[in-house]
Amino acid sequence: MIEHVAVIIPVFNGEKWLEECLQSVADQSILKINYVKLSVSVYNDASADNSKQVLDCWRLKFENLSIDFIVTDNCDAPGGVGFARNRAIDVVLAKNESIEYFCFLDCDDVMKPQRIEKQLEMCRLNQNAIIGSQFIRNDAATVRFTDWCNNLSGSLLETQIYTSHGPTVAMPTWFIHRSKLQKFSEEGTGTPEDLLFFYKHLRNGGKVKRVDEKLVFYRYHPSNTTFSIKSETIWNVKLHFFIEDVLEKLDKFSIWGAGKLGKQLFRSLPESIRHKVTQFFDVDQSKLKHGFVNLPYLPDEKSKWVPIEHVDSLKSPFVICLKLNLLGFEEILAKFQFLEGVDYWIFN
Template sequence: MHCDRFQFENDVSIIVPVYNAEKWLKQCLDSISEQQFDCRLQVSIFDDSSADSSPKIIQNWIDSLNADSKIKVIFSRQTSGEPKGCGFAKNIAVRQSNSQYLCFLDSDDVMAANRVRTLFEIAVKYDSHKNLLIGSRFHRLPEDSTKRFTKWANSLSEYQLYTQIYTANGPTLLMPTWFCSRRVFDTLDGFDEGGKGVAEDLIFFYKHLDCGGKLMKIDEDLLMYRYHPQQTTFSVSEQTVWNLRLERFEKHVLNNWTHFSIWNAGKEGRRFFRSISDENRRKVSMFCDVDLKKITKGFYIYEESKDKPKPKVPIVHYLEAKPPFVICVKLDLTDGMFEANLSSLKLKEGHDYFHFG
């Protein structure tokens, strides 16, 4: 393993933002202690005004480290005022660190003992331009939570890491699994600090791609990603995520198409149609579906439109529809029927269709 001993004081900094995490924090920190990593490891923790015992748990963990421990710890906290949010906490934790590579870890998650070593070796081997965002497979606790989401994220191909970035699932590389060089962070000037309700991970992810950044997923489970009602994900509204992905989808895909079809004449397809710009709405040549009731109606009329006459879009069977398609169908809900129908058309994802479900 190559360890750069000159430019940086440490090789990897584990970035841990903390807010009211007393229920899970000790297990998270213990997984850091158990890392099988021979190079220089730093842990950078920032506590964002926790009102529980999180600061005490962190200090007790630091005190428990052996005097000869290879782990160096930086711990700071905001002791007064309202919490400023995940983006702010991550930025502080990164900026107070001094390592060549950054390994992100949420305070309610647990790392496999080989996580840092595995991702560091991959980064050293493949990240020659320091513009690679690396992730991995994961599992959830409780085990039965978010089955469809977990299956989707863990099964994405390298190609789909780029083509499925517009789905409601968020980044195709799950943020708690991220590992990257400091240059990736510096290029984007860190995370958005808008506070609670801001999708700072998705914003960072899109900006990374817009700057020519690359993606890689390791086909190994390196993280236990905990599911619970208090997790930060639930502070971000579905509408906020919808707006972010729709804005980027229009800019990078729809604005370049002369026409397209919407796969789903139901609620989600109609919502998509109503949400896009007037210019792109005029490019919609048809809706398609398998539901005979919708197809028999023949048309969808956009009654809320101020246009005269009101937009009237044909509804056809999917076999009669013309690509490219915007897929507004949720995956893995029809026992494989939708996926089989799509596959039968022999289309190329990212060219003939994109998922926006």
């Protein structure tokens, strides 16, 4: 039985990187396996550079490799990454309804030759999961993000999902079965469409798995779509899902961290959820000495004075609002027998 994989590539002004990106598709080891069929669907989202010319040059190359190469051009205003991915998926499915698997690749990234083969192998056994992989990054500015994504324990891929890093498996490494396919947000530039997809996937019972090999070169550069997304937008998306999927189901909870992050979370909560907060925990004596955290800018009296205790008295359930690299944080947590995703959640 033939298995059919579609590689989905949104393109917007990708001339600089397209050659290397497409060559990495042509170099896939899966092409040597005769029971796997590969299609590549590119949506050129109104690029103003020479992306179209580069794509045209690859038609014959892919044809010689028996790869279906579909390029769709948007001649109107750019619709954004989510829009482009949706169009690329729609077009390839219209041409071949037998496609079972989707491999996502951004036009500025590069796949290692074994990527599709390795992820297809895992996806066969986990058809309800987003399959990610470890990746290589080309800069020093995102070392903490890279280390976190590559080394996060597999048991936390579905629980440590409210940090500042975003999805626990990076979008350019995603590989999924058709049964878990959904529409990406088409709200355009400034929308974290991957984060929205990720949360909805989990909410619908989806799982998250990772191939622990570096299968993608995830390029960092000033034109990355990430830079168009405001931190406030990401905070609001995370908070929306955190409230609905976690906090609304708790009778009460506390917050570890009475600093800027903890107070920001507290005042961002709707009043009904704020009233579930029983206390703050911290280690800073300057915060502990008064016995209360004063939040005078909140409208209801109950929220203006919240008790605070030393973290040695920590009780579940609680939310951790601290920087993950804070010195001593993990040592303190290790003293307790708490389980992440059951007794506590990290939100930062």
